[in-house]
Amino acid sequence: MTVNIIQRVQYEPPTWGFDQMAITVPLGTTVTWKSVSHNSEGHTSTSNGHVWDSQLIKPGDTWSFTFAKAGRYPYHCGLHPWMTGVVDVQPTRSLRSPSKAYEI
Ligand SMILES: [Cu+2]
Numbered sequence: 001m002t003v004n005i006i007q008r009v010q011y012e013p014p015t016w017g018f019d020q021m022a023i024t025v026p027l028g029t030t031v032t033w034k035s036v037s038h039n040s041e042g043h044t045s046t047s048n049g050h051v052w053d054s055q056l057i058k059p060g061d062t063w064s065f066t067f068a069k070a071g072r073y074p075y076h077c078g079l080h081p082w083m084t085g086v087v088d089v090q091p092t093r094s095l096r097s098p099s100k101a102y103e104i
Pocket residue numbers: 016042043044077078079080083
């Protein structure tokens with residue numbers, strides 16, 4: 001799962017952000033943030049709850065984090081706090097619950 005860090009209009013900071021503001025992934029997913037912007041100062045993916053901090057992601061660079069615990073994880077860019085997103089990590093890989101229909 002990749003989230004692109006974008007600057008919709010290069011010289012209009014309010015238009016900068018993550019191309020998918022909210023993603024839902026299964027437990028164990030590795031999410032990669034990739035800067036496709038041209039901003040040489042870079043951006044970060046920083047968990048609001050201090051779960052992760054990418055440090056600076058420069059243009060063309062990527063940074064990944066693997067989610068080992070289910071939950072809802074809001075995050076932002078450390079340099080530009082209006083750039084926000086959220087990762088929803090589901091507790092199981094399967095959406096189906098076990099059926100008891102055939103139990104004896
Ligand atoms: Cu930023």
